[in-house]
Amino acid sequence: MTFVLPLDPIADARRRWAEQGWAEAADGMAAVTSLMRAHQIAIARVEAVLKPHGVTFARYEVLMLLYFSRKGTLPMALIGERLQVHPTSVTNAVDRLEVAGLVRRIRHPGDRRATIIEISDEGRAVAEAATSDLNTQVFSKPGISDSSVHDLIRILTELRGNAGDFDAAEAR
Template structure:
């Protein structure tokens, strides 16, 4: 049984028909996000990193110097600074990044990916590509439409 379809039916039956489609869309999106996160986390588990830590490693990998200020990491990943601190703390303990005091602002930190971090990022990317990104569970055409739909949602929310 599709529980979201049943919830939509119940929404309509209880007099909220004008909200039933939106509830179904939002609930479906949240359920799909949980499914994808579980798949990605399973692919990353052998490397001892979470998706949040993987995102930090990849952002550093893509940066021209392999380092960024912590505030820039938070801004680019669109997460709270405490989340960045938590991820960097764990990555640093694992020897995958180094944190140093910013040369121009002693209150700020620069995070630099280590050679071990680059190696883990590369291996983890191979795994995530093979186990999730190459086959997201929908066709390429559906994936293109989904990206367009979600881009519109994100734009309307001021995400970019």
């Protein structure tokens, strides 16, 4: 059951920010707070679609990295680097995917300290089914117009680039 608020709490907070003498920060507060709320909404939608497939978004991301890799394998450290998460988070996701039979660990042939993660046939099937459902239920219907989607991508790319998320000069 969804409860619809009678007013936009972020717009109300923005107004109150300005009334408190913080007008110069009110728009930024509203933007950041809106972004955080939009993140909650998007994650809830994605997780609801992934739940029947037995994976969380973090585990789905690992599966998709492996799915898109040439050999279906990647070193564990590279997975963390590409997903921009702490190694502990990758280990946790891989542990759970391994228990579910969706990936397997392989000893690195040239470096005893490194571990290679390989997607299994079952993992590939889950990745394909989950992606199909996400494409149909979430990604093709994000809740905003097509032109707004393009604007949002541009805006968030700018934010991420300015935060040092990637080398903006190399991305061009």
